Amino acid sequence: MPASPSTARAINDRLALRLLQREGPLTAGQLKQLTGLSRPTVADLVERLAVAGLIEVAGESGEQRRGPNAKLYGIVADRAQLAALDVRTEGVSVVVSDLLGRVLAESSAPIAGDVGTGPAVEQAVALVERVAKEAGADRLHTVGIGAPGLIDPATGELRSSTGLPEWHRRLVAALQERLPEARVHVENETNLAALAEQRDGVAQDRDTFVLLWLGHGTGAAVVLDGSLRRGASGGTGEIGFLPVPGTAGLPSATGCEGGFHSLAGSAAIAELAGEYGVVAEAGEHAPAAAGLVAAGTAAFLDALADRLAVGVSSVVAVLDPGCVVLGGEVGQAGGADLARRVEERVRRMSPLPTEVRSSALGGAAVLRGALLTARDRAQDDLFSPPER
Template identity: 80%
Template sequence: MPASPSTARAINDRLALRLLQQEGPLTAGRLKQLTGLSRPSVADLVERLTVAGLIDVVGESGEQRRGPNARVYGIVADRAHLAALDVRTEGVSVIVSDLLGEVLAEASVPIGDGADTGPAVERAVALVERTAKGAGVDRLHTVGVGAPGLIDPATGELRDSTGLPEWHRRLVAELQDRLPARVRVENETNLAALAEQREGAARGRDTFVLLWLGAGIGAAVVLDGVLRRGASGGTGEIGFLPVPGTRGLPSATGCDGGFHSLAGAAAIGELAARHGVVAAVEPHEPHAATLVGAAVGRAGDDSAARFLDELADRIALGSASVIAVLDPGCVVLGGETGRAGGEVLAARVRERLARLSPLPTEVRAGVLGGGAVLRGALLMARDEAQNEVFAPRER
């Protein structure tokens, strides 16, 4: 059954908006080429979108042509404003952007381990409000939040998790109460996978696993283009994966004795000390990542090479278990440590996985590092806002 004229117009409008988002400003002629619509149809949709305040003239084409230059149309980026938060155990970072994801302002605030819940939440919310105000934004449309811990697949809420501060959960609720905005929360590793898939090492892959190498160990699983969360939201909690080489077994309340004990930040620090790998403390950079980066910088030295070899052994051990179950074809070494290791560490892991598993698997170094969480939160917020603002409407 063919679509009604009003529905067809709405679908065409949505198509044009998506093209303007992906390609940037376009002339009506270029929209005609990309959409396959007739010239009158394109003229009608340009008028509709302009009247609706969704697009506007942003310039003229520089093409050599008879008559006046063609007008170039672009999305009205300030139609909606977004915020993204990266919530860590030690503090919060925030960016504020327009509807197209152009960053207008960014800031961060430390929050100590011993901070009381109320003051910690107030400090984080005040950071968002202050950053938005500094960017000249009076109202946020959507806020994306990346946080450690499990997301309840039924409610979309951050679940209470052992070892994480209470202010994390309270922060999301407070943002919803204080801001006239949609607030959406997602696990930090899942957001890192989204960012690496859209803009980083996993481009071109609709099936892959991102292995997060940070203070802890986690994984994000994307199969056939769909992020998999599991029945309880716990897909990717591979810090609890029992592996050889630890001094015990993980438990329901702690991942000591699991994969975390081999490849978490503390384990990397101990491994570096055993091999004599040292590095100066870098501000705003996890020391485990700094140690790995230092070893990569002098990978020709015996001590650094042995450190990287043993670290690759450990990473490959946990990765092989994931590969045996999921066969993702690609593993991205994400987080600050994965980025610091770069191709030097990725190549070592790749070579070991080829010996451990019969399943062919690419190993790629993440390119966005710890910033992938904040970038992923912004992409999530942008998708949410654009789905509403660009939604087809009957006319």
């Protein structure tokens, strides 16, 4: 059944806008060539998008020819301002960008563990408002949030999780209340890191892969055939709860101690480093663990690779992803050296060929993924211009 005229217009408009976002300003002739649409159809959509305030003349092509040069059309970048948040146990990072993803302002702030829920929420919201003001964003169109924990697939809300601060859940509602015109979306931090690695990092050539998050805690994101898989309850990739050998016990429904987290979380890495005489900045958080890995001896990296291979080989046996990315601050700090060690061990443990790569984005992948998600959602909303 052929598409209706209005549906066809919407499809063509969206295609043209995506091309302008990816390629930058284009002439009507270039849009015709790239879309395969007729000249009258392109002329109509250019007029329609300009009237809707989505594109504008951004210059001239500069081509040498008779008559005036062709006009270049580009997306109106300041049509919408976006915010992205990386919410961690110990603080929040915020970035504000325009519709094309160009960063306008950014900042981070620690939030002490002994701060109450109300004050912690107020600190985080105040940071968002301050960064938005610095960016000159009077009104945020979309806010993307990356946070640890499970996202309810039915409601899209962050579920209550043992061991995570209550202010994480309260923050989403507080932002929606203080920014009533903004569209606020929350996603698991590891899922956002995988999205960023697929779009801008080391997994750009992969439609199927698993990202193993190695930071303060552990987690995994599963991308199969180009789609992120969340599971029936939103818990796909909760690898910290995976029962593994080498721990003192078994994990429980209320805590992952005894699971893979006990082998690969930041506190476990710090303890392992001490056994091998590796000394760096003390602390149980991801940056401290990453410093230990970066300063690690060959013997320490071998021992860490032994641990990581247990989790990776379990994922490989179930999913056969062909590629595993060691993400987070620890994965990036280990670099190709740690990735090679893990790959060698997985090769001995599994008959399924698996490439192990080190993250290109590290801990910054969460914020990048949150920004990409906010931009995609804003464009989905704005790139549907009203019918004429």
